[in-house]
Amino acid sequence: MPRIRVASDAGRGEKTAVYVSKIQQKLRDWFSLHGRDLPWRRNLDPYAILVSEFMLQQTQVATVIPFYERWLKRFPDFASLAVAEEQEVLRFWQGLGYYARARNLHRAAQAVCAEYGGVLPADEVLIGRLPGVGRYTAGALASFAFNRAVPAVDANIARVLARLDDLRIPIDSVAGLRRLWQLAAELVPNDSPRLHNWALMELGALVCTPRNPKCHACPVRGECQASEPEELPVKKARRPVVDVVEACLFQIENHHLRMERSSGARWSGLWRLPRLDAVPEGTPLCEERYAFTHHRVLLKVFGGPPGSLGEKGELVELSALHRLPMAAADARVVKRLLDLPTG
Ligand code: SF4
Known part of the structure; x- marks a missing residue:
C-alpha cells in the first residue's frame, strides 16, 4: 500500500x-x-x-x-x-x-x-x-x-x-x-x-x-x-454576550395594528412592531426575549392611546396579520396579545 x-x-x-x-x-x-x-x-x-x-x-x-x-x-x-x-x-x-x-x-x-x-x-x-x-x-x-x-x-x-x-x-x-x-x-x-x-x-x-x-x-x-x-474541538475565544433592551409599540386603531416593514440587513422584508427610539417609563404590556449573533435582547412592548408614543409604522388590518412574514419575536408578541394564528 x-x-x-x-x-x-x-x-x-x-x-x-x-x-x-x-x-x-x-x-x-x-x-x-x-x-x-x-x-x-x-x-x-x-x-x-x-x-x-x-x-x-x-x-x-x-x-x-x-x-x-x-x-x-x-x-x-x-x-x-x-x-x-x-x-x-x-x-x-x-x-x-x-x-x-x-x-x-x-x-x-x-x-x-x-x-x-x-x-x-x-x-x-x-x-x-x-x-x-x-x-x-x-x-x-x-x-x-x-x-x-x-x-x-x-x-x-x-x-x-x-x-x-x-x-x-x-x-x-x-x-x-x-x-x-x-x-x-x-x-x-x-x-x-x-x-x-x-x-x-x-x-x-x-x-x-x-x-x-x-x-x-x-x-x-x-x-x-x-x-x-x-x-475537543478547540475553538477561538468567543465574543462576550451583550445584553440589549429594546422597546416597541403595540397599538391598535380601528381593527388595525401598527407594524413596520424592516429594511435593515438583518430583518429585511420582515414586519416588526415599530421600534421606539428610547425605552419609555412605566410598565410594559409584556416582554419578549430573543437573541442574534452575540446579542441577548429584552424586548419591552408598550401600548397606550393612539399617538401617545408617536405614530410609527403603518396600519395593518388585524385580519391580514397572519399573512405577513414577521420576525419571530414580534410574531410571538402579536400572537400572545391578540391570540392570532401566525403561520
Ligand atoms: S471519533 Fe469521537 S466517538 Fe469515536 S472514539 Fe473518537 S472521540 Fe470517541
Missing part, C-alpha cells in the same frame, strides 16, 4: 492508506446499520438537497422536517421558487429564523434559472458561486446530489475529524480549517462518497457528540487518536 501524507504542518506524521480505508469501511458499515432515514436522504433531487442544506444551517433536524416538506409542496423546483414573491418566500420560512437564508435561497434559485436553465451544475466550484452557498454547502451538494468525491466539513464533521486526529489547534482558525479540509479530502473515497460524508456527519450527530461522546459505541474508536475527546 502506498503511504499517504496526511499532513506535515501540525506534526501529525503520516497515516497509511490502510488506516484511511479502514475508517472508510467502518463508517460505511456503521451507517448502513445506524443512519437515520431522513427525507433529504430519500429525495436526491439537487433542488431538494439545496433546500434542506439551507434549512439545516443553524436549525435542528426535527425542526426542519415539517418546514422542508411544506416548502417542497409550495416550491417544488428552482423555477417555482425563482418566480415567487419575496414576501411569500419569507412567510414560508417563518418559524425557522435567520431569514437571510431564505433570501439567499430565493436568489440562488433565480441564479440557477437565469444561468443554468433551472438545472444545478454538478461542479462544486460553480455551486459555490451561488448566493449564500459557502464551501461546506457546495461540497455537500456536489457529494449528496451528484455523488462526487469532494469533502464537506460542517460542525459535526469538524468535531469528528478534530477528535480522530487529536487536533489541538482552534478549528475556526485559518490553520485549523486548512487542516480539517485536508483531512476530510484525504478520507473521502471515490467509491460512494455520498454515503461516506453522510456517515461522518451522522457519526458526529449521534455518537461523537459535543458532550459525552459514546466512544464505546464508535465504529472508528480503534483509529481515533483523541485522548480527551470532550476537550
Whole structure:
C-alpha cells in the first residue's frame, strides 16, 4: 500500500492508506446499520438537497422536517421558487429564523434559472458561486446530489475529524480549517462518497457528540487518536454576550395594528412592531426575549392611546396579520396579545 501524507504542518506524521480505508469501511458499515432515514436522504433531487442544506444551517433536524416538506409542496423546483414573491418566500420560512437564508435561497434559485436553465451544475466550484452557498454547502451538494468525491466539513464533521486526529489547534482558525479540509479530502473515497460524508456527519450527530461522546459505541474508536475527546474541538475565544433592551409599540386603531416593514440587513422584508427610539417609563404590556449573533435582547412592548408614543409604522388590518412574514419575536408578541394564528 502506498503511504499517504496526511499532513506535515501540525506534526501529525503520516497515516497509511490502510488506516484511511479502514475508517472508510467502518463508517460505511456503521451507517448502513445506524443512519437515520431522513427525507433529504430519500429525495436526491439537487433542488431538494439545496433546500434542506439551507434549512439545516443553524436549525435542528426535527425542526426542519415539517418546514422542508411544506416548502417542497409550495416550491417544488428552482423555477417555482425563482418566480415567487419575496414576501411569500419569507412567510414560508417563518418559524425557522435567520431569514437571510431564505433570501439567499430565493436568489440562488433565480441564479440557477437565469444561468443554468433551472438545472444545478454538478461542479462544486460553480455551486459555490451561488448566493449564500459557502464551501461546506457546495461540497455537500456536489457529494449528496451528484455523488462526487469532494469533502464537506460542517460542525459535526469538524468535531469528528478534530477528535480522530487529536487536533489541538482552534478549528475556526485559518490553520485549523486548512487542516480539517485536508483531512476530510484525504478520507473521502471515490467509491460512494455520498454515503461516506453522510456517515461522518451522522457519526458526529449521534455518537461523537459535543458532550459525552459514546466512544464505546464508535465504529472508528480503534483509529481515533483523541485522548480527551470532550476537550475537543478547540475553538477561538468567543465574543462576550451583550445584553440589549429594546422597546416597541403595540397599538391598535380601528381593527388595525401598527407594524413596520424592516429594511435593515438583518430583518429585511420582515414586519416588526415599530421600534421606539428610547425605552419609555412605566410598565410594559409584556416582554419578549430573543437573541442574534452575540446579542441577548429584552424586548419591552408598550401600548397606550393612539399617538401617545408617536405614530410609527403603518396600519395593518388585524385580519391580514397572519399573512405577513414577521420576525419571530414580534410574531410571538402579536400572537400572545391578540391570540392570532401566525403561520
Ligand atoms: S472514539 Fe470517541 S472521540 Fe473518537 S471519533 Fe469515536 S466517538 Fe469521537
